[in-house]
Amino acid sequence: MMHFLLFLLFLFAPATVLSDDPAFNDDVLGLIVFKAGLQDPKGKLSTWNEDDNNPCKWAGVKCDPTTNRVSAIVLDGFSLSGHIDRGLLRLQSLQILSLSKNNFSGSINSDLLRPGSLQVLDLSENNLSGSIPEGFFRQCGSLRSVSFAKNKLTGKIPDSLSSCTLLVTVNFSSNQLNGNLPSGIWFLRQLQSLDLSNNLLEGEVPEGIENLYDLKELNLQRNRFIGRLPGDIGGCMFLKSLDLSDNFLFGTIPESMQGLNSCTSLNLHGNSLTGAVPDWIGELKNLEMLDLSANRFSGLIPKSIGNLNSLNKLNLSRNHFTGNLPESIVTCVKLLALDISQNQLEGRLPSWIFRMGLRSVSLSGNSFNSSNYPLSTSTPESYHGLQVLDLSSNAFSGELPSNIGGLSSLQVLNMSANNNSGPIPVGIGDLKSLYILDLSDNKLNGSIPPELEGAFSLSELRLQNNFLSGEIPAQIEKCSSLTTLILSHNKLTSSIPAAIANLTNLQYVDLSWNELSGSLPKNLSNLSHLIFFNVSYNQLQGELPVGGFFNIISPSSVTGNPSLCGSVVNHSCPSVHPKPIVLNTNSSYSNSNSSSQNHGHKKIILSISSLIAIGAAAIITVGVVAITVLNAHVRHSMSRSAAPFTLSGGEDYSCSPANDPNYGKLVMFSGEAGFDDGANNLLNKESIIGRGGFGIVYHTVLRDGHSVAIKKLTVSGLIKSQEDFEREVKNLATIKHQNLVGLKGYYWTSSLQLLIYEYLSRGSLHKLLHEDENGRNMLSWRQRFKIILGMAKGLVHLHQKNIIHYNLKSANILIDCSGEPKIGDFGLVRLLPVLDHCVLSSKIQSALGYMAPEFACRTVKITEKCDVYGFGILVLEVVTGKRPVEYMEDDVVVLCDMVRGALEEGRVEQCVDRMLVGNFAAEEAIPVVKLGLICASQVPSNRPDMAEAVSILELIQCPSEGQEELE
Structure with missing residues (x-):
């Protein structure tokens, strides 16, 4: 008021x-x-x-x-x-x-500049939304600095911005602005800093930037700019920082850029630039940071880079460079970080790398093939600064350097996936700051040195896939920060030391495929942070620990140990019996005569023999009776499982009059009738309508005539207890949305679990896209856009409910009779006790091409962004009509790469299903394709969230066609 x-x-x-x-x-x-x-x-x-x-x-x-x-x-x-x-x-x-x-919050007031005196306007890092009013800058008067960074602004950058001729600083970064750059933006001749990064801007970066003679900073990273680098950019002679990373730029580096003599930071990462890096790059002598990574540059690394005396960071990774590292780099005396990973470099490892005072070196994913490592025995002072050394995935051989302990500041050491042999150097224990050690996938032998305890900062220890033998040293408990311990696929023997249970931070433990024996330490159950524990395929015996993580451990994590017992392996542990009573047959008759003694002795022997015989007969009799009863029970259970299920009113109902928990429990959530043919229909191969990572799907009909889809779960070995299963299923049933498949009910026994879903007669998106050979159900562009938008909205709803799908693919997208898409199989991972990468990738992610790359890296957290990746692949699949991966006669075509290449080369027709050519809205299709590519970015942080994707799609949708009648 x-x-x-x-x-x-x-x-x-x-x-x-x-x-x-x-x-x-x-x-x-x-x-x-x-x-x-x-x-x-x-x-x-x-x-x-x-x-x-x-x-x-x-x-x-x-x-x-x-x-x-x-x-x-x-x-x-x-x-x-x-x-x-x-x-x-x-x-x-x-x-x-x-x-x-x-x-x-709210929108930007269009009259905010009306007084005309404002020189500095900073509204950054708020929750402002809506678009910047078109006429906002027509009253900019004396405005010199404006920042709307880190808000939720949408729409285009207004053309009126070009009328603010006194502007020195413009920052609209980290919003959702779209469209092209304003045509007159390069006429702001006093502009010194322009930051439009982290938006959805598109189109080409126009020529004319040379007019910004005073420009010192230009940041256009993480947008959707396409085309070539502006050829006149070298005219910005005072430019100090240029960042055009993570766009869709292609072509070569323009010659004019050799005029950027003042430039200290040049970042072109994550584009599709090609050709050789020009020799004149060495003339930009003020460069402190040069990042050309994740492009398609080829040829040799120019020797002139050695002229960059101010350079402290050089990143040429993920390109196609060949040859070896030029010796001239040794003259870059200020260089601290060198990353040339994922190229095609070869030859010996240059010795100067360890003499430069570098802090971080990554040469992984090349073909370097030294048989020894050029570490000097004198360990010069320059070694002490090295913190990250990644030589993984090369062809190195020979033994690891014994004096590696001289790298006293090392924090990350990765020499995995090489051909290294010999023992693990005891000098590893001298690396007090080391927190990641990865020597996996080599040919190392000998034992794990007890001296490893000296590396007490270790957080991750990965030694899998070697030939290590001997025991796991108990001294490992001194590495109290360990979260990851992977020793699988070696030849380790003896028992698992009880000291491991003192590593209270452990989350991932894999000791599988060794020759470990003895029992598992009981106090392992005290490891409260444990997420994954695998000791399969060893020679372990005795009872599994009880409590904590071991109450929900997957049977696959302990399989291959025949002598292990416990409920998880369905092998009961033998009872502990008292020692047998030994009868002294002579003691009671010591005073009797000889004949009496013999007679008495004979009587006792006969008595014991009789008891044994009677006992044996009794055991055999009980066994026969038990087998007979079990067979009858099995036959009776099978006959009952085939009986019709009936239910009323959505209440839990057991079909057994005695409420026998082994008989089965059918629950329907909306009062639907039961099944006419019961389990017999589910076992009928003719009614199978789909298969997936979680199980087989059947079609059946309820008593009232309604069709339903039944998923027979095939992950019973991983399913939670009945109580947890029912709780999770009932929670899933409450999640309702027009773009999600409805869950109608469930059936439970300890060996059979069924989920009952609504039935959609048109089938899956995969079927409509790839199995309609006659084109009778060909999807129009408008129908495809509706499917893409509907999928996005369904995912938004799931993510709002904190549910990650994990298994997006066209076979899990069902289409109803009105053409509305419905996402199926959501939330099923909640039925599993452990969500580790291995389970997700092997049990759930059954479709090639949809899996986000972070599934391959155990150290990367799985988030909603993995669903965004799958959605991006689905978008491209819907638009192109092609599968994510297609096998040709002599080639394998990856959809993402094919579409990106076609888009860069202007071959728009190859980005759209050939059945749509000439009958689609290009102004919608191309932005949708770009959205798909952005969503399918290799880096999770580069992907938008699904709410942003919905907003983008709604902006893309042509208003005139949005209400068009579907075909």
């Missing part, structure tokens, strides 16, 4: 007198109206008082001493929320308005 009254006062009483100074009157009134519309949880604006006629002493307010007018409002980080009110328009002399790092 106070806000409303003040607003009326502001509108209708502009001449109200509050003091003798009219300047203060207007400013006080404007500020109080502004404050009235805010929430101030920390009381930062407590000094703003309408009874105080002098605002110059208020928090965050500054005045011009010559005019007594408010000239600056700086409220950064005040935790304020609400809307930016029109009250600020009253401040006619305001020059600086900075409201960054708050929680302001």
Whole structure:
């Protein structure tokens, strides 16, 4: 109410007198109206008082001493929320308005620049939404700096921005702005810094940038710009930082860039640039950071890089460079980080790498083939700074250097996937700062050195796939920070040391495929952070630990140990019996005569023999009876499982009159009738309509005539207990959305679990796209767009419910009779006790091409972004009509690569299903394809979330066609 009254006062009483100074009157009134519309949880604006006629002493307010007018409002980080009110328009002399790092919401007021005096406007790091008003900058007057960074703004950058000729700094980064760059943006001749990174901007970067003679910083990274690098960019002679990374730029590096003599940072990462890196790159002598990674550069690494004496970071990874590292790099005396991984380099490992004082070296994924490592025995001082050394996935052979302990600052050592042999150097124990050690996939032999305890900072130890023997040293307990211990596929013997249970931070343990014996330490159950524990295929025996993680451990994690017992392996442990009583047959008859002694002795022997015979007969009899009863019970259970299921009103119902838990439990959530043919129909191969990572799907009909789809789960060995299973299934049944397949009910026994879903007669998206040979059900462009948008909305709903699907593929997208897509198989991973990468990739992710790359890396957390990746692949599949991976006669075509290449070369027709050529909306199809590529980015952080994807699709959709009748 106070806000409303003040607003009326502001509108209708502009001449109200509050003091003798009219300047203060207007400013006080404007500020109080502004404050009235805010929430101030920390009381930062407590000094703003309408009874105080002098605002110059208020928090965050500054005045011009010559005019007594408010000239600056700086409220950064005040935790304020609400809307930016029109009250600020009253401040006619305001020059600086900075409201960054708050929680302001709503849209940007189109009149905010109306007073004409504003020079600095900073609304960054808030929750502002909507578009920047088209005419916003027509009143920019004296505006020199504007920042809307890190908000939720959408729409295009208004063309009116080009009229702000005094602008020096523009920052619209980290929003959702789209469209092309304004045509006149290069005429802001005083511009020194332009940051439009992390948006959805597209089109080509236009020529004319050379007009920005004073430009010092240009950041356009993580957008969708396509085409070549601007050929005149070298005209920006004072440019210090240029970042065009993570776009769709192609072609070669333009010659004009050799004019960027002032440039200190050049980042072209994550494009599709080709050709050789020109020799003149060495003329940019002020470069401190050069990142050309994740492109398609080829040829030799130019020797001229050695001229870059100021260089401290060089990243040429993920290209097609050949040859060896040029010796000249040794003259880059300030170089701290060198990454040339994932190329085609070969030859010996240069010795100078260890003499340069580098902090990080990554040469992984090449073909270096040294048989020894050039570490000097004198361990020069320059070694001490090396923190990361990654030589993995090369062709190195020979023994690891014995003096590796001289790399005293090493934190990450990765020499995996080589041909190294010999023992693990005991000097590893001297690496006190080491937290990741990966020597896996080599030919190392000998034992794990006890000296490893010296590397007490270790967090990850990976030694799998070697020929290591001997025992696991108990001294490993000194590495108290260990979270990951992978020793699988070796020849380790003896028992698992009980000391491992003292590593309280352990999360992942894999000791499988060794020759370990003895029993598992019982106190392993105290490892409260354990997520994965695998000891399969050893020679372990005895009872499994009870409690904690071991109550839900997967049977596959302990298989291959025949002498292990416990409920998980369905092998009961033998009971402990008291020692047998030994009868001294002579003691009772010691005083008898000889014949009496013999007679008595004979009687006792006969008695014991009789008892044994009787006992044996009894055991045999019991066994026969037990087998007979079991056979009868099995036959009876099978006959009952084939009996019709009936149910009323959505209540739990057991079909057994005695409520026998082994008989089965059918639950329907909406009062549907039971099955006419019972389990017999489920076992009928003719009614199979699908197969997947979780099980086989059948079609059946309820008593009332309604069709349903039944998923017979085939992951019974991994399923939780009945109580957990029912709780999770009932939770899934509450998740309802027009783009999600509805769960109707379930059936449970300890050996059979069924999920009952709604039946969709049109079948799967995969069937419509790839199995309609006659084209009778050919999907129109409008139908395809509807499917893409519907899938996106369904995923948004799942993610809002904290459900990651993990298994998106066209076979799991079903289409109803109106053409609406429905996502199936969601939430099923919640039925599993452990969500480890191995289970997800082998049991669930059954379709090639949809799996996000982070599934291959155990150290990367699986998030909703893996669903975004699968969605991106689905988008490309729907638009092109092609499978994610297609096997040709002599080639394998990966859909992502094919579409990206076609788009870069302007072959738009190859990005769209040939059945749609000439009958699709190009202005929609191309942005949709680009969205698919962005969603399928290799780097999870580069992918949008699904809510952003929906917003983008709704912006892409042509208004005139959005309501068009579906074909």
